[in-house]
Amino acid sequence: MxxxxxxxxxxxxxxxxxxxxxxxxxxxxxxxxxxxxxxxxxxxRGKYNPxxxxxxxxxxxxxxxxxxxxxxxxxxxxxxxxxxxxxxxxxxxxxxxxxxxxxxxxxxxxxxxxxxxxxxxxxxxxxxxxxxxxxxxxxxxxxxxxxxxxxxxxxxxxxxxxxxxxxxxxxxxxxxxxxxxxxxxxxxxxxxxxxxxxxxxxxxxxxxxxxxxxxxxxxxxxxxxxxxxxxxxxxxEEESGKKGSDGTPTTLTWRGREVKIEDAAIASAWASVETAKSKLAVKLASPVPLQPKKMAAAYDDILTASQDAVDATKQAIDELKSEGATQSDARMQRLQITRTAVNFELVSWRIGRNRVLVGEVDGALPDHGQPSGRKQAKEGSETARREDLPPRKQIARLKEKAVLYDGILQSIETIQELPGVANDEELTGRLAATSQYFNALKALAISRSHLIAGNDANALALIQHALNECSNALPVLSSEQRAGSSPRNLLVDKTDARQLHDMLCSELQRSRALVGILNSAKASSATTDNNKTSKPALVNSLSTYPDEGVDLENIVRYPPQMEAIPVKPIFLDVAWNYISYPDRNEKAAAGAAAGSAGKSQDKTTSASEEEAKPQKRGWFGFGR
Structure with a gap:
């Protein structure tokens, strides 16, 4: 019907x-x-009969x-x-x-x-x-x-x-x-x-x-x-288990403590969270690999449902306070536990969304680029060759990862401030280890940006810091194990922590090798510069043939330096006219003995020649 x-x-x-x-x-x-x-x-014109x-x-x-x-x-x-x-x-x-x-x-x-x-x-x-x-x-x-x-x-x-x-x-x-x-x-x-x-x-x-x-x-x-x-x-309620007649849960379990859900809005919102969780697991378990942005978009439904549960819990607490209920009231205590549980669930899924955005293995693997659009359309995203990004874009991508890690760390601090979390030593220790894990990932991303920029020493220091953080977190995180098909959230399992630790060890050895090569190159360059400084340049020793061969790298001294240059003063030209050399004097004495006979004739001839020659004036033979 x-x-x-x-x-x-x-x-x-x-x-x-x-x-x-x-x-x-x-x-x-x-x-x-x-x-x-x-x-x-x-x-x-008939009568109506109702x-x-x-x-x-x-x-x-x-x-x-x-x-x-x-x-x-x-x-x-x-x-x-x-x-x-x-x-x-x-x-x-x-x-x-x-x-x-x-x-x-x-x-x-x-x-x-x-x-x-x-x-x-x-x-x-x-x-x-x-x-x-x-x-x-x-x-x-x-x-x-x-x-x-x-x-x-x-x-x-x-x-x-x-x-x-x-x-x-x-x-x-x-x-x-x-x-x-x-x-x-x-x-x-x-x-x-x-x-x-x-x-x-x-x-x-x-x-x-x-x-x-x-x-x-x-x-x-x-x-x-x-x-x-x-x-x-x-x-x-006892016969139907933990579900209401409409399928909504009647109890909520948090850290081994079960509380009764007395508010219908909270029960409905919590049921929506469970439904969205199952749908998210189905989406992420699809055989077709999803891009990080599409995987992050799949978290929208569960984040919305978790936010509704948080809002419903806050409204219930406010209504109970308006009725005059104290903190010692059993209803208020149950709502406080529910508030911690739903807020923990919300923040946990926020962290999970950021983790899928940073890439595989929480962004620990190097991201050199994205598949080319032409290649992707022609051969498919799985077989397309990855094209290397320029250094500027690689550094920009690493900055985005660092921002996502900052968001994760702030979310962990939010969880630590929830009521009842500080009294739970096990949970506090796990949150501290998780914070160290993501601090190590952040330091790894920043060190890679320094490597791209050519600051090998800074990169080595950051990788050493990341390895220390990961080593401190590894004993705590080794006890956690996540199911293979479950979506990523706050839980960091031992596989992720161990893989990051091994990667940091290899990166540390690589950075040490790079810094060693750089220091060796600097030392050899300094030795070469000292040798060039001790030997005279080729231009200064052109009169001497080099026995060891011509050093083409030491032709001139560069950069030029202030040094003395040998020059002939102008007074040497003047003194040249008054210097008599020994050989000239000897020749003059020998000629005096031979020509004594014709001395008179020579005097007459020389006198006439001297009168014919003009007289020199001044230093250089010209004057007024």
Missing amino acids: DITKFVVASREKALFYGDYSTYRSQLTGKLLTCRKKLHIATQN NVKFSSEQIAENHGFLHLQLLTAERAYAHALAMKASHSEDTRGMSAKTKSRIIAKLEKAARIAEALAGTVSQGGAASASPVDKLEAHAYAALLRGAAEFERQNWEACLKSYSVARLAYLALSSHSSLDTFKDLLSETIEPSIRFAAYQAKIPRTQPIDAISRRAFSAADSSIVDLIKAVNGSVLES
């Missing part, structure tokens, strides 16, 4: 384009069409009689809500006459639905299954709860809405549609929560406990129908 589907589809279609007044006018047209099809339409009764056999033969009753009840319901919406913005408030009319319309809709449920439940309806009967009773309870809500009869309202809630919970297990779940989350459960508040029921009680207590006064026929459809929703 699909009673719920027929009603919800009609409401959604009308409210999508208009309001309840539009819905009421559409129902009027549908009612006339349905009456004409059933041949019960009022004739021209109390037309139908038997269960007629409903079994033709579902049009069922739809006629549903449309009639829905029109009265739409009329009541249209009047309520039209007076909602009235500043003077709703008058008593209008309120009574609204209650009368809702009462009419509830009576029609209850009469329909009674007719469908009769034994003559051969085609009515237990599911159809339960749907009819759930729809009648839903309208009755709306009528009692407007009357402000909170006990009766809780009873009716509790019947509708448990009935729709049982029906939701037999259908894959979200129609029943939407009714529960958007209409029934908020109404139960408000009615319980008006009835002075503590807010910390979950909706499941409130609805069970109110449902205990329901008719036995409805109980039998729910048991026939899905009897597990009526099981008590």
